[in-house]
Amino acid sequence: MVLTAGAVVMLVATLLSAPAPERRVLYDGGSFYPRVIRLEHSGPANGTILAAITTNFGSQGAGVISASTDGGETFQQIAAIEDPAAANGAGICCSFLYELPSPIGAMPAGTVLWAVTVGYQAPEGQRQTRQRLWASSDVGRNWRHVSDIAVSPNQYNTWEPSLAVAADGTLVAFYSDETDKANHDQKLVQVRSADGITWTDYRHTVVNTDWYVRPGMINAIRLPDGSYFMTYEVCNNDLVHLCSAYFRRSADGWDFGDPYDLGTVIRTADGKYGRHTPTVAWSAGPGSAGTVLVITEMLVEDDGSISPGNGKTILANDHVGAGPWYEIPAPIPVEGVNNEGCRNFSPYLLPTPDGKAVLEVTTDYDGPVCKTYYATGPLTPARR
Numbered sequence: 001m002v003l004t005a006g007a008v009v010m011l012v013a014t015l016l017s018a019p020a021p022e023r024r025v026l027y028d029g030g031s032f033y034p035r036v037i038r039l040e041h042s043g044p045a046n047g048t049i050l051a052a053i054t055t056n057f058g059s060q061g062a063g064v065i066s067a068s069t070d071g072g073e074t075f076q077q078i079a080a081i082e083d084p085a086a087a088n089g090a091g092i093c094c095s096f097l098y099e100l101p102s103p104i105g106a107m108p109a110g111t112v113l114w115a116v117t118v119g120y121q122a123p124e125g126q127r128q129t130r131q132r133l134w135a136s137s138d139v140g141r142n143w144r145h146v147s148d149i150a151v152s153p154n155q156y157n158t159w160e161p162s163l164a165v166a167a168d169g170t171l172v173a174f175y176s177d178e179t180d181k182a183n184h185d186q187k188l189v190q191v192r193s194a195d196g197i198t199w200t201d202y203r204h205t206v207v208n209t210d211w212y213v214r215p216g217m218i219n220a221i222r223l224p225d226g227s228y229f230m231t232y233e234v235c236n237n238d239l240v241h242l243c244s245a246y247f248r249r250s251a252d253g254w255d256f257g258d259p260y261d262l263g264t265v266i267r268t269a270d271g272k273y274g275r276h277t278p279t280v281a282w283s284a285g286p287g288s289a290g291t292v293l294v295i296t297e298m299l300v301e302d303d304g305s306i307s308p309g310n311g312k313t314i315l316a317n318d319h320v321g322a323g324p325w326y327e328i329p330a331p332i333p334v335e336g337v338n339n340e341g342c343r344n345f346s347p348y349l350l351p352t353p354d355g356k357a358v359l360e361v362t363t364d365y366d367g368p369v370c371k372t373y374y375a376t377g378p379l380t381p382a383r384r
Contacts, residue, residue, distance in 0.1 A: 020312075023332045023373040026075055026361060027064055031055045031372045032342065034361035035097040036072075036350045042099065042110040045139045049350065051075055051361060052097040052114060053372050057082070061092025063114055065140045072350070072359040072376055081143045083118055085130055091121030094160040094346075101222075104171045105195025107146075112136040113196075115149065115161040115173065124155045131161040131175050133196060147197045149173045156181055164220045164228065166253030170194050174205060174230075176216040186214040188232060192254065204259035205230075206248075212236045215246075215262070217346070219279050220253065224290065228253040229321065231280040231294055234262055240304040241265075242339075245278035245296050247321050266294055266315055269324035271302025274315050276339060277346040285355025286328075286379050287318030293358065293379075295330060295347045298337055311337030311344045314358070316381060331360040331377030342370035355379060 026034065031053040039048045049068040056062065063081040068074060086092040095116040102109050114134040119127060131149040136142060150173075152158050159176040166172050170192040177189045187207040191199040206215040213236050220230040228250040235243040248263040250256045266274050274296030281293045294315045299307040307313075312333030315325040334344040347362035359376045 020329070020333050021331050021375040021377045023375040026051055026066060026372040026374045027053050027055065027077075028371065029055060030369055031064070032363050032370055033094050033346050034363065034372045035095065035348050036359060036361050036374075037097050037099055038350055038353075039099055039110070039112075039139060041101055042139050045110075048139060049075075049359070050097060050112065050140045051374070052095055054092050054095050054116065056092070059087065059089045061086030061090065061118060063092070063095050063116060063134075065114075067140060071352075072374065075374070078141050079136070079143060081114060081134055083116065083132060083134070083145070085132060086116075086118040089121060090119045093117040093120060096162045098163040100171075101165055102169060104165070104169075104193070105197065107135055107137075107196055110139075112140050113163060114143065115163055117157075117159050117161065120157045120159070127155045127157075128152050129157045129159075131158055131173065133173075135196070147193075147199065149191065149199050150175060152179050154179055160217055162219045164222060164253055166192065167226065168252065168254070170254075171196055172220075172253060173199065174218040174220060176218065183211065184208070185211055185236075186216055188215045188218050190254075205256055206232060206234070206262065207259045208234075208237065208262065209260065210237070217277050220250075221280055221282055222253065223282055223320065227251055227320075228256075229280060229282070229292060230256055231266070231278040232263075233276055233278055237262065241273040241275065241300060242304075243276045245274040245294060245315075247280075247294070249321065264321065266325055268315065268326060272307050272309070272327070273300050273302075274298070275300055279346065279348050281349040281351055281358075283351035283355045283358065283379060284353065286316070286381050289318065291355070291379070292317045292321060293328070293349055293351065294325070295349055295360070297344050297346070298339065306338070311335060314349065316379075326381055328379055328381050329377065331358065331375040332362050332364075332373055334362060334364050351379065352376075
């Protein structure tokens with residue numbers, strides 16, 4: 001059956017307006033930047049889902065770790081990571097949760113890592129923002145500080161760490177770097193470590209000759225074929241599609257190509273763009289050979305206007321990024337999203353192993369409080 005353009009539009013609208021799964025509170029307090037993983041290298045604990053958020057206990061910044069043993073139906077808090085570098089209102093932000101697929105130094109496969117930005121709210125004369133690495137050897141219940149991935153050399157901030165193990169077995173950390181203010185407002189950079197303690201080989205990942213262009217919010221995953229897929233936003237280069245989501249690929253997880261090439265924008269056949277805070281996941285479906293899923297804070301039309309699917313859409317591609325992307329309704333529709341620090345800010349996806357459904361974690365206001373929610377919904381694409 002061949003659908004007309006009008007029929008496709010109506011079908012997409014129907015799917016996006018279908019009743020969403022009931023969202024549940026993951027953390028009943030002020031929280032943001034949620035992340036979620038399924039353990040795959042932890043022996044008897046395999047299949048356990050871990051979720052992380054950042055919050056504040058008074059003036060103490062902390063990460064809260066929760067676990068689910070029933071496939072994401074329910075979560076229970078199992079740990080709180082109170083980083084001393086985030087005490088006294090110094091600030092905590094932008095954490096990342098990761099399970100080692102292979103040993104790194106003394107850390108065996110199955111070690112759970114938590115990377116986090118701290119110190120960005122310290123007074124300017126005292127500020128040295130840090131990207132901190134923590135590790136758990138008991139599936140998220142107890143944690144120890146391993147190293148500082150990066151320490152700002154001046155008062156300008158670094159942000160948003162993410163982790164991946166490259167093909168050569170080294171642990172790679174990516175982050176946003178504002179410390180080179182003479183040349184760039186912000187750039188994406190990377191370092192690597194053979195043991196999780198010593199970090200070397202600082203290099204640009206995405207950068208632009210225009211000082212105002214700000215790439216940020218970087219995430220990279222390893223695909224089943226061993227290659228790597230990276231997403232990030234690029235701000236201030238397109239004033240119609242502000243902070244659009246881009247991607248690039250790598251064969252080895254370290255070399256992602258010319259850092260001055262901004263990459264490929266993520267766009268649907270009818271011209272929709274994902275904007276702000278992209279994150280990426282690989283799913284066994286709905287594509288017959290697997291599907292790359294990207295979720296962003298916002299969705300806009302080709303002219304930059306707010307799309308009907310804004311705050312409630314996953315963008316999907318069955319060809320490892322080649323060609324146009326298509327829309328899938330997100331499990332948690334968030335209304336009124338418009339580039340702020342809470343509503344649908346940096347949502348995250350965890351597909352089920354069979355690729356038929358996806359767990360989403362994201363944030364939304366409950367009155368004046370920004371809370372983290374979770375829900376699982378089907379990976380049902382709009383027909384194209």
